[in-house]
Each structure stands twice: as structure tokens, then as C-alpha cells.
Amino acid sequence: MRILFVSSGLDPRTGGTATAAVSVCLAARRAGLEVDLLYPVEREVEPLLGPTVALLAAAGVTVRAFPFSGYKRAVRWGISSELNAWLFKHARFYDVIHAHSCWVWTSIAAVRAARAARKPVVLMPHESLTRFDINNASSTPLRWAKWLLRDWYVRRLDKIIVSSDLEARDSLLIDYPRTEIIPHPVFDETDPQPLRRLQGPEPDWSPLTVGFLGRFHPKKHLSLLIDAVADAPGVRLQIAGGGELEAELRARVARRKIEGRVSFLGFIGGEEKANFLRTIDLLAVPSQFECFGLVATEALVQGTPVLLSPTVGVADDIAASGAGIIIPPRPDAIAVALRDLxxxxxxxxxxxxxxxxTALGLYSFAAHGARLREVYEGVGK
Known part of the structure; x- marks a missing residue:
């Protein structure tokens, strides 16, 4: 089967959707599918994507990049007139069109092109259809626009693939017949020497080091984690990522007088990211809401346990496997857990x-690819 993936971008600094889009392509190739990937890109960002594009090409994915349209909001909304034109011209040559995320023009264009070509279309919303996302829109008109666009998608899609039961429930899709729950692919099981945490037979009693990795966004609750670390004497916190809240977060660290125990590392990726996840003792994801929790599963691949809030999609998996702990996103509760550990x-x-x-059993490329193939074969009949 020939599958056309459409993403609004591949820049990992924009969040988990870009990372997941790459992994899903690789998983589809693992299942023996022929894969093309379309995405728009800013000229200044393109050099940063070199390793990602090379990885995809080495796996046999045909990658096609298009410039954003030349006006102010084109990047924010994923608008590329050249990508749009290419879609409508070539959609008929594919068996299935698969779009990523909702509130971007690339996905609207993918659905319209698929329908025009009478081809089945699949969407991975990546949290964007959840009530959490819609109800936290920045204005009432935008909230209503999202609800209307949600209905537009649901009427036109052959399948909606969500990453967890939590995402299905919060998207009001748990009983929708065209919903499929497939966890994101994280672990490449063909790696002959997977990068893993080196763990001896006995516990390590050096200072406990907690890690945070992600965008500095209010829903990530990084400020709560900083307060918790302040109330857990001796515990260290390494923060990787960035965003507009950085100055505020640094000021919070200073107010709590824990500068000696907190490090800001900036954005990290690739081997640097893997090494970060291997060397911390515990990754904290105390988010207000995460439909999946990609970074938590990436930590598991490196052999590092996780601390999650109950509203992270993989929380049930982690609780069942014993590979981490589930803690309410409150500074006092997190501090108690850190002191205990x-x-x-x-x-x-x-x-x-x-x-x-846990990562090997639940989040491998092979498992995800096999499920994808079943979905594509089902909608392609």
C-alpha cells in the first residue's frame, strides 16, 4: 500500500507532534508500507532538520518539503499554497491519506484533497480534538470555531487514530465507531544496541536527580515541580527545553533559593536528549493534561522511571507496569514523592x-506499524 503522510512541520522544538509524525512514518515503513511525507518548512529552520530528513530517507521514506506561504500567520497555521496544489494534483496516486493534527491548514487540505480524489483519509489529532484543547482556546470565537471544525473533521474522516484511552474519552470519541486507539511508536526494536541506562545490581545513593524535558508552557506545570524540589532537600532538578516562561521560571528558582540545585540546559535533541534521559534518576511529567506523554515513553526506552500526573495518557500503563509513579499535580504531593524516593x-x-x-512491550515501531497497516487495509476496502 502507498500512504501519504501530511504534517504541518517537523521542527522538534514545536512539540511532540513533529516528533511523533517522524516516528509514525518509520513505523509504517517497518510494516512494509510505501511512505511519502509532505510538510511545509521555513528556510531558516530547514538546516536543523537535516538529521531527521536523512533518517527518514535511510528508512525509505520519500520526503517532500514546501515553503510556507508568504504572509504573517502562514507558519502558525501551516499554510503552504504549493503544498496544497501538490496535494490536489497527486492525492489520487495514493491508497490512503494520513494527516497529523487538526488546527492547521495542512490537515484541512489533506482531507479536502482526499475527498476530491475519492481516497480514504485518516487523522491523528495529537490532542487537538480533546475538550481540554478546545475549551482552553484563547478566545470564545476561536473556541466555537474549533468545535465547528471538529464536527467538519468527524463527518469526513474514515478513521481517527488517538494515542490513549484518555485522549479518546476527552475527545468524546471513546464510543465512536471510527476511532482507533494506537499508542505512539517510541522504541526502535531493531536497534542492535539500544541506548539504555547503566544500572548496577545495587541502588545508587548519589544525590537524586529529577529531569524535566519539554516546552515551557503553563499546562506543563514546571512551576509546581520547581516548588516541589524546593521542598525536597538535596534533590536536584535538570530542566531541558525552552519557551516564553523561562525568565519567570528562573525568577521562581531564585525566590525559592535553590539555584545550586536547579540547572537550565536549553533545547536538546538527538543523542544529547538520549544522554539526558539516561543520566537522570527520574523524569517528571506533572502536566495538567497530556493525551499521550511522549517524553515519558522516551525516558522508559532509556531505562529511566517516570513521575506522572493522572492526566497523562500513558499513566495507566505506567501504573500497571510498575515503571513509575502517578502523583496528583500539586507541589506538596510531588515533594512527598521525591523525598520518599x-x-x-x-x-x-x-x-x-x-x-x-515496558517500552519494548508497549511502544515499539513494529507494534505500531502492524496496527497502522490493519487500519489502512480496513479503510481501503
């Missing part, structure tokens, strides 16, 4: 021992 290294050591096997 700092004093009870045997528990932390046991969770780390289960992390990699």
Missing part, C-alpha cells in the same frame, strides 16, 4: 528495572 532508592531501582521492558 530519595530515601527509598530500592523502590526507584526496581522501577528503573521495569522501564525498558
Amino acid at each position: 530519595d530515601q527509598n532508592r530500592e523502590r526507584l531501582h526496581a522501577m528503573a528495572g521495569k522501564a525498558f521492558e
Whole structure:
């Protein structure tokens, strides 16, 4: 089968959707599917995508990049007239069109082109159809526009692929017959020597190091994590990522007088990201809402346990496997958990021992690719 993926971008600095779009393409190739990927790109960003594009090409993915249209909001809304024209001209040559995310023109164009060519169309909304996302729109008109566009998508899609039960429930799609729940692919099981945390037979009693990796966005609750670390003496916090809130977060660290225990590392990717996840003792994802929790599963691949809030999509998987702990997103609750793990290294050591096997069993490229193929074959009949 020949599958056309359409994404609004591949820049990993924009969040998990770009990372997931790449992994889904690789998983589809693992299932023996022929894959093309379309995306718009800014000229200044294009050099940063070199390693990603090379990885995709090495896997046999045909990558096609198009410039954004030349006006102010084109990048924000994923608008590329050249990509749009290419879609309408070539959609008929594919068996299935697969779009990523909702509130971008690339996905609207993909659905319209698929319908015009009488081809099945699949969407991975990446949280954008959830009530959390829609109801947190920046204005009432935008909120209503999202609800209307949600209905437009639901009427036209052959399949909606969500990443967790949480995402299906919050999107009001748990009983919708065209909904499929498939966890994101994270672990490449063909790697002959997967990068993993080096763990000895006994717990490590050096200072407990907690990591945070992601955008500095209010829903990530990084400020709560900083307050929790302040109330957990001796615990260190390494923060990787960036965003507009950085100055405010640095000021919070200074007010709590924990500059000596908190490090801001900036944006990291590739091997630097893998090394970060391997060397921390625990990754914290205390988010207000995450439909999946991609960074948590990436930590598991490296053999590192996680601390999650209950409203992270993979929380149930982690609780069942014992590869982490689920804590309400409150500074006092997180602080208690950190102090407990700092004093009870045997528990932390046991969770780390289960992390990699959890990732291998639930989030491999092969497992995701096999499920994708089933979906495509179903809608293509």
C-alpha cells in the first residue's frame, strides 16, 4: 500500500507532534508500507532538520518539503499554497491519506484533497480534538470555531487514530465507531544496541536527580515541580527545553533559593536528549493534561522511571507496569514523592528495572506499524 503522510512541520522544538509524525512514518515503513511525507518548512529552520530528513530517507521514506506561504500567520497555521496544489494534483496516486493534527491548514487540505480524489483519509489529532484543547482556546470565537471544525473533521474522516484511552474519552470519541486507539511508536526494536541506562545490581545513593524535558508552557506545570524540589532537600532538578516562561521560571528558582540545585540546559535533541534521559534518576511529567506523554515513553526506552500526573495518557500503563509513579499535580504531593524516593532508592531501582521492558512491550515501531497497516487495509476496502 502507498500512504501519504501530511504534517504541518517537523521542527522538534514545536512539540511532540513533529516528533511523533517522524516516528509514525518509520513505523509504517517497518510494516512494509510505501511512505511519502509532505510538510511545509521555513528556510531558516530547514538546516536543523537535516538529521531527521536523512533518517527518514535511510528508512525509505520519500520526503517532500514546501515553503510556507508568504504572509504573517502562514507558519502558525501551516499554510503552504504549493503544498496544497501538490496535494490536489497527486492525492489520487495514493491508497490512503494520513494527516497529523487538526488546527492547521495542512490537515484541512489533506482531507479536502482526499475527498476530491475519492481516497480514504485518516487523522491523528495529537490532542487537538480533546475538550481540554478546545475549551482552553484563547478566545470564545476561536473556541466555537474549533468545535465547528471538529464536527467538519468527524463527518469526513474514515478513521481517527488517538494515542490513549484518555485522549479518546476527552475527545468524546471513546464510543465512536471510527476511532482507533494506537499508542505512539517510541522504541526502535531493531536497534542492535539500544541506548539504555547503566544500572548496577545495587541502588545508587548519589544525590537524586529529577529531569524535566519539554516546552515551557503553563499546562506543563514546571512551576509546581520547581516548588516541589524546593521542598525536597538535596534533590536536584535538570530542566531541558525552552519557551516564553523561562525568565519567570528562573525568577521562581531564585525566590525559592535553590539555584545550586536547579540547572537550565536549553533545547536538546538527538543523542544529547538520549544522554539526558539516561543520566537522570527520574523524569517528571506533572502536566495538567497530556493525551499521550511522549517524553515519558522516551525516558522508559532509556531505562529511566517516570513521575506522572493522572492526566497523562500513558499513566495507566505506567501504573500497571510498575515503571513509575502517578502523583496528583500539586507541589506538596510531588515533594512527598521525591523525598520518599530519595530515601527509598530500592523502590526507584526496581522501577528503573521495569522501564525498558515496558517500552519494548508497549511502544515499539513494529507494534505500531502492524496496527497502522490493519487500519489502512480496513479503510481501503
